[in-house]
Amino acid sequence: xxxxxxxxxxxxxxxxxxxxxxDKSTLLSGEHAGTIRDLLEARGVLVFPKLGFTDDExxxxxxxxxxxxxxxxxxxLYKVSLDAEVNKQADYLKGSLYWxxxxxxxxxxxxxxxxxxxxxxxxxxxxxxxxNTYAAYDALDDETRAEIESLRVxxxxxxxxxxxxxxxxxxxxxxxxxxxxRELPLVWTHRSGRKSLVLGATARHIVDVDFRKSAELLVRxxxxxxxxxxVYRHKWSVGDLVIWDNTGTMHRATPYDPTSxxxxxxxxxxxxxxxx
Numbered sequence: 001x002x003x004x005x006x007x008x009x010x011x012x013x014x015x016x017x018x019x020x021x022x023d024k025s026t027l028l029s030g031e032h033a034g035t036i037r038d039l040l041e042a043r044g045v046l047v048f049p050k051l052g053f054t055d056d057e058x059x060x061x062x063x064x065x066x067x068x069x070x071x072x073x074x075x076x077l078y079k080v081s082l083d084a085e086v087n088k089q090a091d092y093l094k095g096s097l098y099w100x101x102x103x104x105x106x107x108x109x110x111x112x113x114x115x116x117x118x119x120x121x122x123x124x125x126x127x128x129x130x131x132n133t134y135a136a137y138d139a140l141d142d143e144t145r146a147e148i149e150s151l152r153v154x155x156x157x158x159x160x161x162x163x164x165x166x167x168x169x170x171x172x173x174x175x176x177x178x179x180x181x182r183e184l185p186l187v188w189t190h191r192s193g194r195k196s197l198v199l200g201a202t203a204r205h206i207v208d209v210d211f212r213k214s215a216e217l218l219v220r221x222x223x224x225x226x227x228x229x230x231v232y233r234h235k236w237s238v239g240d241l242v243i244w245d246n247t248g249t250m251h252r253a254t255p256y257d258p259t260s261x262x263x264x265x266x267x268x269x270x271x272x273x274x275x276x
Contacts, residue, residue, distance in 0.1 A: 007032055009039070016132040016249075017232040018043045024057060030064035036243075037065060040112060041192075044132040044249045045232050045242065052239035053116055055265070062114050062267040065243075069110055069270040078266040080115065082258035090258065095160035099131070099226060099250045100200035104155040105180050108271035114243045117236040121260020126253060129226075129233045133196040134248045136225035137187065148221070151186040151209070155202040163201055183207060186221075188247070189276045196248045197225055198275070225250065236264075247273065 006026040010019045018039055026032065027048075040046055053061060059076050062068055071078050084090040103109030120126070137145075158176035161168050168176075186206065188196050199222050206214040233254075234242055244251060256262050 007035065011043070012045075012047065012232055013229075015135040015230050016043060016130065017045045017047065019047045019049065022048070024051065024053065027051075027061055028057060028064065033064045040243060040245050041248070044134070045130045045234075045244045047234065048241040048243075050237055050239040051116070051241045053241060058114065058116055058241070058265065058267055062269060065269055066111060066272070067270040069268040071268075076267065078268075080264040080266055081262065082256070083261075084258075086263060094164040095201060096253050097255055098160065098163045098201040099222060099252045100160070100202060101133075101198070101250050102246050103271065104184060104198070104200070104202045105157055105182050106271070107182075108274045110246050110271050111269040111273075112243055112246055114241060114267045114269075115264050116241045116266075117238050117264050119261050119263040120236055120238055121257060121262040123235075125260065126256030126262045127233050127235050128242065128251060128253050129231055130244055130249050130251045131226045131231045132249055133199070133225055133230075134194055136221075136230050137195045137197050139230075140224070145187075148186050148217070152183050152207040153186050153198065153218070154181060154204045154207055155184050155198075155200075156181045156204045157202060159204040160201040184275050190247070191273055194248075197221060199225060200250050247271075 006022055008021040011017070012019055022032070036046065055077055059068070068076070070076055079087050080093065081087045082090050082093055087093065101109065102113065115128070157179035158173060161173065161176045165172070184198050186198060188198050190196065199218065203218050205211060206217060209217070234240070
């Protein structure tokens with residue numbers, strides 16, 4: 001455990017995750033925003049156990065870290081639940097059970113998400129996993145890096161549909177296809193000079209590569225990036241706040257009963273860097 005005035009920090013695993021202990025007033029002051037931002041970029045995931053922010057406090061803390069990003073309809077808080085009574089987009093959230101990064105359909109993806117647990121159902125369900133795609137790239141051998149350096153991948157929101165609904169009706173498929181498609185680099189060279197892998201459930205195929213070879217490479221890289229040494233699995237307690245760097249990690253929820261009462265709420269930081 002290391003301590004900076006007002007913050008106590010502990011690395012969770014060598015490649016990903018730092019736990020931060022601090023009181024609300026320290027975090028809301030914005031005094032440590034720079035330190036938190038630097039840690040987020042370096043470690044991928046930051047965990048603030050049992051912090052228990054109110055709605056207004058979560059919003060205010062998010063605003064200390066960068067430009068606040070509202071939801072599509074202007075809401076500041078997004079309810080993360082598979083219960084259609086709580087979230088009318090619950091069907092769309094079924095895709096969150098598979099490895100992904102947010103915003104692959106956007107030119108500039110969000111920088112980070114802040115997720116706080118409000119209520120939990122079965123304590124043995126609904127964990128959230130994160131993998132560090134910076135660390136995964138850095139650990140690749142030189143031959144693989146050379147193989148993938150210039151490859152481009154077509155990402156499609158509708159590709160995630162087939163993960164959880166293999167035989168969708170045409171209306172559902174067309175709704176998902178309307179979200180769009182976007183060609184992205186397989187290796188994202190960031191302004192900092194660091195590189196990360198851009199993978200996940202939206203990755204449909206590698207451009208100008210045989211479909212069999214494309215599928216094999218995408219699965220091989222996903223398996224590589226999500227092996228235990230690059231992964232942190234968070235088991236939620238009520239009041240936990242977790243922040244992840246959406247530009248250098250992937251994440252997924254583990255399965256849970258939609259009627260269990262599990263409810264998380266999300267705020268977001270606006271993106272600052274387009275995909276290269």
